[in-house]
Amino acid sequence: MTNEPVISAQDLSLTFETNDGPVHALKNINLDISKGEFVSFIGPSGCGKTTFLRVMADLEKPTGGQITINGVSPEAARNARAYGYVFQAAGLYPWRTIGGNIRLPLEIMGYSKSDQAKRVQDVLKLVELSDFEKKFPWQLSGGMQQRASIARALAFDADILLMDEPFGALDEIVRDHLNEQLLDLWRRTNKTIGFVTHSIPEAVYLSTKIVVMSPRPGRISDVIDSPLPADRPLEIRDTPEFIEIAQRVREGLRAGHGPE
Amino acid sequence: MTLVILALFIWLAAWFLNVYLANTSASDSRWMKLLVPAIFGFTILIVWELVVRGLKVPLVILPPPSLIAETFLAKLPILWKDFVQTFVKGALSGYFIGCTAAVALAVLVERFDFLRRGLLPVGNFVAALPIIGTAPILVMWFGFDWHSKAAVVVVMVFFPMLVNTVAGLGETTAMQRDLMKTYGADPWQAFIKLRLPAAMPFIFNGLKISTTLALIGAIVAEFFGSPTLGMGFRISASIGQLALDMVWAEIVVAALAGSAFYGAVSIIEKGVTFWHPSQRG
Amino acid sequence: MRCSVFPVIAVICGLMAMWYIAVVPMNIKMALTDAERSGMVVTPSGAKERRDRSAILLVAQNPFAIKATFSLERPRLPAPHQVAIELWNSTVNKKITSKRSLIFHGWITLSATLLGFAIGTGLGTLLAVGIVYSRAMDMSVMPWAIASQTIPILAIAPMIIVVLNSIGVQGLLPKAIISAYLSFFPVVVGMVKGLRSPDHMQLDLLKTYSANSSQGFWKLRLPSSMPYLFASLKIGIAASLVGAIVGELPTGAVRGLGARLLSGSYYGQTIQIWSALLGAAFLAAALVAIIGLAQRITLKRMGMA
Numbered sequence: 001m002t003n004e005p006v007i008s009a010q011d012l013s014l015t016f017e018t019n020d021g022p023v024h025a026l027k028n029i030n031l032d033i034s035k036g037e038f039v040s041f042i043g044p045s046g047c048g049k050t051t052f053l054r055v056m057a058d059l060e061k062p063t064g065g066q067i068t069i070n071g072v073s074p075e076a077a078r079n080a081r082a083y084g085y086v087f088q089a090a091g092l093y094p095w096r097t098i099g100g101n102i103r104l105p106l107e108i109m110g111y112s113k114s115d116q117a118k119r120v121q122d123v124l125k126l127v128e129l130s131d132f133e134k135k136f137p138w139q140l141s142g143g144m145q146q147r148a149s150i151a152r153a154l155a156f157d158a159d160i161l162l163m164d165e166p167f168g169a170l171d172e173i174v175r176d177h178l179n180e181q182l183l184d185l186w187r188r189t190n191k192t193i194g195f196v197t198h199s200i201p202e203a204v205y206l207s208t209k210i211v212v213m214s215p216r217p218g219r220i221s222d223v224i225d226s227p228l229p230a231d232r233p234l235e236i237r238d239t240p241e242f243i244e245i246a247q248r249v250r251e252g253l254r255a256g257h258g259p260e
Numbered sequence: 261m262t263l264v265i266l267a268l269f270i271w272l273a274a275w276f277l278n279v280y281l282a283n284t285s286a287s288d289s290r291w292m293k294l295l296v297p298a299i300f301g302f303t304i305l306i307v308w309e310l311v312v313r314g315l316k317v318p319l320v321i322l323p324p325p326s327l328i329a330e331t332f333l334a335k336l337p338i339l340w341k342d343f344v345q346t347f348v349k350g351a352l353s354g355y356f357i358g359c360t361a362a363v364a365l366a367v368l369v370e371r372f373d374f375l376r377r378g379l380l381p382v383g384n385f386v387a388a389l390p391i392i393g394t395a396p397i398l399v400m401w402f403g404f405d406w407h408s409k410a411a412v413v414v415v416m417v418f419f420p421m422l423v424n425t426v427a428g429l430g431e432t433t434a435m436q437r438d439l440m441k442t443y444g445a446d447p448w449q450a451f452i453k454l455r456l457p458a459a460m461p462f463i464f465n466g467l468k469i470s471t472t473l474a475l476i477g478a479i480v481a482e483f484f485g486s487p488t489l490g491m492g493f494r495i496s497a498s499i500g501q502l503a504l505d506m507v508w509a510e511i512v513v514a515a516l517a518g519s520a521f522y523g524a525v526s527i528i529e530k531g532v533t534f535w536h537p538s539q540r541g
Numbered sequence: 542m543r544c545s546v547f548p549v550i551a552v553i554c555g556l557m558a559m560w561y562i563a564v565v566p567m568n569i570k571m572a573l574t575d576a577e578r579s580g581m582v583v584t585p586s587g588a589k590e591r592r593d594r595s596a597i598l599l600v601a602q603n604p605f606a607i608k609a610t611f612s613l614e615r616p617r618l619p620a621p622h623q624v625a626i627e628l629w630n631s632t633v634n635k636k637i638t639s640k641r642s643l644i645f646h647g648w649i650t651l652s653a654t655l656l657g658f659a660i661g662t663g664l665g666t667l668l669a670v671g672i673v674y675s676r677a678m679d680m681s682v683m684p685w686a687i688a689s690q691t692i693p694i695l696a697i698a699p700m701i702i703v704v705l706n707s708i709g710v711q712g713l714l715p716k717a718i719i720s721a722y723l724s725f726f727p728v729v730v731g732m733v734k735g736l737r738s739p740d741h742m743q744l745d746l747l748k749t750y751s752a753n754s755s756q757g758f759w760k761l762r763l764p765s766s767m768p769y770l771f772a773s774l775k776i777g778i779a780a781s782l783v784g785a786i787v788g789e790l791p792t793g794a795v796r797g798l799g800a801r802l803l804s805g806s807y808y809g810q811t812i813q814i815w816s817a818l819l820g821a822a823f824l825a826a827a828l829v830a831i832i833g834l835a836q837r838i839t840l841k842r843m844g845m846a
Contacts, residue, residue: 275677278677278680278681279675279677281677281680282675282676282677282679282680282681283676283677287676287680292680293680293684296677296680296681297680297681297682297683297684297685299681300681300682300685301685320704320707321704321707321708322704374548374551375548375552376548377545377548377549378545378548378549378550378551378552378553379552381545381549382549382552382553382556385826388775388779388825388826388829389779389821389822389825389826390779390782390783390786390818390821390822390825392695392783392786392787393786393798393802393817393818393821393822394818396802396803396805396806396814397811397814397815397818399806400617400806400809400811400814401617471691472690472691472692472693475693475696476693476694476695476696479693479695479696480693480695480696480787483699483787483790484790484803484806485806491696492696495696495697495699495700496699499699499700499703502703502707504700504704507697507700510696511696511697511700514692514693514696515692518691518692518693519688519691519692521691522691523691
């Protein structure tokens with residue numbers, strides 16, 4: 001197994017032309033993400049974290065620099081169905097059952113019917129929604145819908161999972177529970193995860209690597225490799241090591257924000 | 261005169277009954293929701309009957325409901341033939357052709373943004389025009405028989421249907437479209453699995469509006485020329501003969517046909533768009 | 542908005558081009574009959590032989606007649622310029638009081654439309670207020686209001702005209718009554734939706750101020766209903782216009798746009814039909830645009846644009 005980075009950005013830039021002049025959403029981003037890492041992107045609004053994720057997903061095209069996913073361009077990676085994407089909102093189709101929603105990418109990608117059925121069941125078990133296969137999205141709570149959305153991203157064979165503030169709209173108690181589940185999922189499936197968040201404790205709790213970004217122009221102000229062990233109960237959030245990393249993240253954010 | 265006083269009395273009594281029923285705790289139940297308007301409608305019929313008979317209103321002005329019912333039953337064969345000519349041949353065929361063509365064009369328009377930006381304002385504009393005015397032209401082109409009526413219906417339902425379908429196909433959010441992109445879905449897959457189901461509520465809104473337009477178009481188009489058959493023809497001919505009871509009988513047929521058509525489409529809508537908040541109540 | 546102007550113009554030009562092209566096959570048979578009558582050689586000769594031939598084939602075989610298809614007196618499909626000329630002649634070139642002026646006829650139809658629209662909107666709003674504030678009225682009338690939209694009311698327009706004529710009500714009023722009826726129900730349904738549009742939070746706030754029904758109506762419900770009102774007004778005015786036009790059909794009226802449509806269709810004056818139709822279309826567009834303008838101004842002043 002080579003140590004080739006799964007995601008590699010070199011001098012990546014993205015500039016939007018707006019009526020008020022050019023907006024540097026991303027400027028000279030350099031980052032390598034190895035296989036099996038859990039990388040969080042954290043920063044204030046406008047720092048480019050979501051934009052970066054979208055560039056990885058080929059939902060935006062960079063205006064400068066290079067980025068490769070699995071060694072190929074983002075577009076090729078997208079066509080090869082190399083990643084699953086989870087949005088801020090569950091975005092489940094109300095006219096399909098939960099099972100039907102999870103089948104959606106499988107139908108598009110051409111998996112056989114029997115394969116589809118098995119994968120749906122497996123992935124629903126992973127997120128503990130096995131009893132809800134035949135229910136409709138509006139019959140589920142917000143947290144459950146988001147779990148279904150994650151299940152949908154896990155159903156097909158993609159080694160990479162890109163998540164854009166998936167738990168942002170949920171209350172803290174549900175969020176804690178989902179954080180635990182996500183870590184558990186990550187340990188069992190060994191996927192490479194890119195995770196955008198606004199919450200410092202969430203970033204520190206989940207990641208092996210924390211990328212602190214700052215706005216105007218969007219750039220990386222700090223990359224922190226987390227020394228915390230892979231096996232983390234929620235209580236680890238009260239340990240001094242955790243707090244120390246969180247401090248470092250906070251400082252990185254403040255520095256990036258400038259003397260405002 | 262006594263009949264008129266009786267009518268007034270019944271009207272007041274029914275009104276108070278309805279006020280009472282509407283303010284009881286049972287007023288939210290399903291059968292109460294049917295009972296109150298039924299009482300209202302029934303009362304109107306009774307008051308109509310009594311006032312017309314009591315004031316001895318001439319038949320050429322307003323016949324009483326009992327006479328209309330009599331004519332309706334007596335002239336059923338003619339009414340049926342008119343119904344087939346106007347509704348089945350004219351309105352229904354025009355409805356299917358017009359709605360299918362509109363949906364097909366909408367799908368095409370949705371694919372090409374340039375077409376959409378150009379066609380939609382034009383379509384909105386045309387949908388607001390008195391389309392019924394094209395009836396004489398279409399009669400001239402397609403002849404007196406039901407084909408010209410179907411053509412009028414096609415023109416009448418086309419634009420509302422087009423506007424609604426295009427609006428529906430645009431109902432998807434950027435997020436849903438992005439999700440399709442992350443699956444590497446080709447445009448056809450994205451259309452069948454996302455855009456089309458999402459557009460259904462709007463498409464059915466257009467289909468329901470079009471049911472009314474179809475019937476109106478077919479009937480009024482017959483005012484501009486028709487063989488001696490058809491609801492519009494019968495209405496204008498009966499007016500000429502001052503046989504207003506026949507006119508009202510045709511109106512009853514039109515009302516029944518209109519509501520049944522609308523109701524049928526609504527039932528299909530409930531089945532297809534069961535997931536939409538408006539259907540979940 | 543800027544980027545929509547070019548596509549719209551492109552689409553309109555495309556439609557115009559298609560119209561011009563369509564004129565040729567539509568009129569070719571008549572043009573060839575005229576040509577034959579004035580002594581020219583037509584392939585194939587004899588109107589009977591040409592009747593069942595395809596129009597495209599006839600055009601290919603007789604290209605000399607193409608020019609003539611654009612200037613027939615009673616064409617099956619008038620060319621755009623023919624309609625434009627007729628429109629110009631019957632509006633600008635005629636005295637407004639002349640019986641042949643399209644403006645005169647337009648005014649006849651417009652006056653019935655406006656009167657009916659005013660009546661329909663006024664009564665409709667009153668009924669809507671009644672429905673929102675009285676549960677009995679809501680339960681008894683609202684289902685009928687909704688159901689009546691599925692009934693082709695327009696079909697009984699002629700009858701109403703005749704009945705009212707026979708009791709001496711003639712001219713403007715019967716048509717206005719039809720227009721009123723057609724605009725009535727959209728306004729009722731729209732206003733009811735609008736008056737009910739404030740959410741619970743807003744209504745609760747007024748309750749904490751101990752506001753009575755009348756204050757609630759004028760300060761909250763009525764302003765909230767403005768967007769819905771304007772949407773209904775647009776539908777209502779278009780429906781009123783159609784009502785006024787159809788109202789002119791039955792009694793063989795001689796004045797008004799509907800009457801022009803009818804007489805044009807009786808006497809085979811196609812260009813007259815088209816110009817009357819376009820006149821009605823411009824009228825409808827203008828009326829809806831005026832309401833749209835009123836909507837924009839009002840909603841902007843209310844911060845709801």
